[in-house]
Amino acid sequence: MTRLLAVVERDLRRFVRNPIVILSSIVMPLLYLIILGSSFQGTLKNLPIAVVNMDNGPQSIRVMERLQALEAGPGYIKVSRESDQGKAVEGIKNGRYKGALILPHDFSRNILKGNRGEIGLFLDNTETIASETIRNVVTAGMSNIEVKFIPVRERNARAIVRYIELYKKVDYDQSLIPGIVIMAIFLGTLTTGAFNTVMDKFLGLDESYLLTPLSKRDIVLGLVISGVIITTTIAITVLFLGSFISGIHLWNILSPVALLSAIIIIILSILGLIGMMFVILGRANHPRIVGVLGGFLNVIFFFPSGAIYPTDSFPGWLKMFAKIDPETYSVHALKTILFKGENLTAIRGDLIFLTIFALITLTIATLTYKREL
Amino acid sequence: MFAIEVNELIKQYGTFSALKGVSFSINKGECFGLLGPNGAGKTTLIRILTTLLKSTSGKATMMGIEVGKDNTGVRKLIGVVPQAMTSDLDLTGLENMDIYARFYNMPKKDRKARIDDLLERVGLRDRRNDLVATYSGGMRRRLEIAKGLVHKPAILILDEPTIGLDPQSRHVVWDLLTNLRKEDTLTILLTTHYMEEAEFLCERIAIIDHGEIVAIDTLEGLKKVIPTKDIVEIVIKGTAGERLIEDIKSLPMVRSIIFADGKLRISVENGAQAIPLLLDKIETSGGKATSILLKQQTLEDVFIHFTGRPIREEEARKVNFLIGAGLPQKMGR
Numbered sequence: 001m002t003r004l005l006a007v008v009e010r011d012l013r014r015f016v017r018n019p020i021v022i023l024s025s026i027v028m029p030l031l032y033l034i035i036l037g038s039s040f041q042g043t044l045k046n047l048p049i050a051v052v053n054m055d056n057g058p059q060s061i062r063v064m065e066r067l068q069a070l071e072a073g074p075g076y077i078k079v080s081r082e083s084d085q086g087k088a089v090e091g092i093k094n095g096r097y098k099g100a101l102i103l104p105h106d107f108s109r110n111i112l113k114g115n116r117g118e119i120g121l122f123l124d125n126t127e128t129i130a131s132e133t134i135r136n137v138v139t140a141g142m143s144n145i146e147v148k149f150i151p152v153r154e155r156n157a158r159a160i161v162r163y164i165e166l167y168k169k170v171d172y173d174q175s176l177i178p179g180i181v182i183m184a185i186f187l188g189t190l191t192t193g194a195f196n197t198v199m200d201k202f203l204g205l206d207e208s209y210l211l212t213p214l215s216k217r218d219i220v221l222g223l224v225i226s227g228v229i230i231t232t233t234i235a236i237t238v239l240f241l242g243s244f245i246s247g248i249h250l251w252n253i254l255s256p257v258a259l260l261s262a263i264i265i266i267i268l269s270i271l272g273l274i275g276m277m278f279v280i281l282g283r284a285n286h287p288r289i290v291g292v293l294g295g296f297l298n299v300i301f302f303f304p305s306g307a308i309y310p311t312d313s314f315p316g317w318l319k320m321f322a323k324i325d326p327e328t329y330s331v332h333a334l335k336t337i338l339f340k341g342e343n344l345t346a347i348r349g350d351l352i353f354l355t356i357f358a359l360i361t362l363t364i365a366t367l368t369y370k371r372e373l
Numbered sequence: 374m375f376a377i378e379v380n381e382l383i384k385q386y387g388t389f390s391a392l393k394g395v396s397f398s399i400n401k402g403e404c405f406g407l408l409g410p411n412g413a414g415k416t417t418l419i420r421i422l423t424t425l426l427k428s429t430s431g432k433a434t435m436m437g438i439e440v441g442k443d444n445t446g447v448r449k450l451i452g453v454v455p456q457a458m459t460s461d462l463d464l465t466g467l468e469n470m471d472i473y474a475r476f477y478n479m480p481k482k483d484r485k486a487r488i489d490d491l492l493e494r495v496g497l498r499d500r501r502n503d504l505v506a507t508y509s510g511g512m513r514r515r516l517e518i519a520k521g522l523v524h525k526p527a528i529l530i531l532d533e534p535t536i537g538l539d540p541q542s543r544h545v546v547w548d549l550l551t552n553l554r555k556e557d558t559l560t561i562l563l564t565t566h567y568m569e570e571a572e573f574l575c576e577r578i579a580i581i582d583h584g585e586i587v588a589i590d591t592l593e594g595l596k597k598v599i600p601t602k603d604i605v606e607i608v609i610k611g612t613a614g615e616r617l618i619e620d621i622k623s624l625p626m627v628r629s630i631i632f633a634d635g636k637l638r639i640s641v642e643n644g645a646q647a648i649p650l651l652l653d654k655i656e657t658s659g660g661k662a663t664s665i666l667l668k669q670q671t672l673e674d675v676f677i678h679f680t681g682r683p684i685r686e687e688e689a690r691k692v693n694f695l696i697g698a699g700l701p702q703k704m705g706r
Binding site: 002003005006007009010013014017018204205207208209210211212213214215372373 | 420453458459461464476477
């Protein structure tokens with residue numbers, strides 16, 4: 001026990017003497033939250049579109065009012081007027097506009113005659129998400145105008161969907177918080193645990209403790225314990241700061257039980273990832289290997305985890321991967337606890353997976369640790 | 374029982390033999406030096422004895438405990454000062470010592486007294502609360518030695534203990550080791566490629582080259598074996614006549630004599646004692662010596678005699694082209 005604790009203490013002391021590492025482990029996931037939360041939003045906003053009104057009849061004025069309402073209200077689009085179609089299309093080509101709406105000169109006349117009024121919409125379909133958004137927004141915005149001329153009978157036949165949101169509203173950036181916490185955990189487990197053995201080997205420090213009566217278990221378990229202490233601290237700090245940044249005051253809404261559940265999820269996730277790092281990096285002896293693998297593994301485990309995009313929309317093979325990605329279970333468990341207010345029984349499956357994953361990786365890590373040069 | 378007993382130790386890396394059947398034994402309380410050029414197999418041998426590497430075959434025992442059978446037992450009784458500086462830069466000298474002592478399960482009370490005493494002896498007591506990162510190379514090396522002794526080992530093994538140190542720090546380390554031996558019965562095995570170090574510290578010396586022990590004896594014993602003796606060079610005024618040369622040759626300790634460019638080059642046993650006799654001969658023959666140079670036989674000569682090359686010759690380090698310096702440095706240097 002003395003030996004094990006000495007290993008833990010050595011590692012903790014070394015870590016706290018590198019405050020810049022601790023600080024970056026906290027700040028980087030938060031920056032990620034801010035950048036990701038502001039760049040990929042749930043729906044796109046302020047998409048610039050050009051409008052060419054060649055009609056100026058009463059119906060085209062209604063369309064213009066509609067567009068202005070869309071601009072002023074939800075703010076999906078930003079409308080600019082152009083005098084002719086050529087200039088508008090030119091604007092799409094040079095990237096000034098994402099789309100151009102053309103109201104032909106017979107637009108009002110056609111509607112008054114009882115025919116369909118046709119509007120031309122040019123889209124920059126190289127920007128797939130933006131053009132899709134403009135198409136939906138404009139079509140929805142214009143539908144009312146057409147509906148006005150649809151006979152009342154048919155209108156009654158339309159189905160009306162009422163939305164019932166099960167949980168309190170979660171903004172896009174707030175929905176990223178579990179992912180950001182998992183990212184902090186990943187970074188923490190990457191720079192503690194096995195990384196110490198890599199650095200010790202690189203600096204030739206490992207010789208000193210391999211010469212002592214320390215057992216494999218003392219060395220691996222000691223580094224795991226200190227890694228869990230450090231990474232848990234970082235993850236909880238990121239959880240609270242990240243929530244605060246995106247407007248949730250966790251200390252008000254999180255019950256002690258929910259907080260404890262979150263901590264359990266965090267610790268289980270850390271144990272699994274630290275074990276995995278030992279398995280992958282246990283024999284590495286150059287920090288650059290950690291750098292290369294770290295960047296790669298972060299992407300590989302983070303994006304399929306459902307932190308950003310729901311795993312249900314993945315193609316089959318990626319779904320398979322998501323099923324064995326421990327971060328999937330961590331993200332799901334944290335989301336359930338934080339946003340749905342559920343208790344541990346709701347995430348039983350996640351906890352079982354994380355526990356088994358941690359047990360397997362830690363066992364392999366200890367068995368394969370090479371206690372000689 | 375010997376403190377260290379090594380029997381036909383072989384270490385094979387693929388087709389390369391780092392050790393080709395090494396045998397020797399070291400008495401309790403002895404200071405034994407392993408002398409060899411880089412790549413000779415010194416570090417491989419040390420790493421096998423200190424349980425860091427497995428030998429391919431052969432047997433080694435430390436205080437009767439067999440290496441490879443009871444490694445924990447071996448680790449408990451040896452103290453090792455590795456070639457590399459292994460103290461943690463981010464910890465203070467005291468923290469390094471204390472954590473290291475706890476790796477040996479030393480109780481708190483014993484730890485404190487022992488660490489205090491050792492830090493005092495290596496002259497680091499005043500700096501014990503400073504980070505090791507602020508230490509000079511010599512201070513770090515002294516801390517390494519103190520660390521190696523913290524658990525009162527019966528055997529101290531030092532791999533190139535003064536490599537990279539300036540001559541002054543080197544003497545500090547030598548004095549430290551000499552004093553330690555006076556106070557405790559400590560068996561010391563050290564590797565070095567500094568001749569002066571082996572001459573200063575060791576009772577017996579083994580010369581190791583290409584994975585084999587080529588000579589093993591006391592320093593005096595080794596010196597006796599080699600044909601090169603001390604050389605006395607005397608510059609004389611005028612020329613040396615036939616008679617002078619014959620006179621000098623007749624002295625019992627003289628082995629050979631050459632006269633060229635106004636300089637007598639005489640090979641003798643024990644040059645320091647021969648000089649007055651040689652000067653007498655020159656004076657009685659009416660000659661006059663203007664300068665004298667004595668080249669004493671050194672361990673370096675012994676080394677060249679046994680290995681065919683000077684010891685400081687560096688061998689290129691093997692580095693894997695795929696991962697550069699990241700290659701596990703398997704071949705002990």
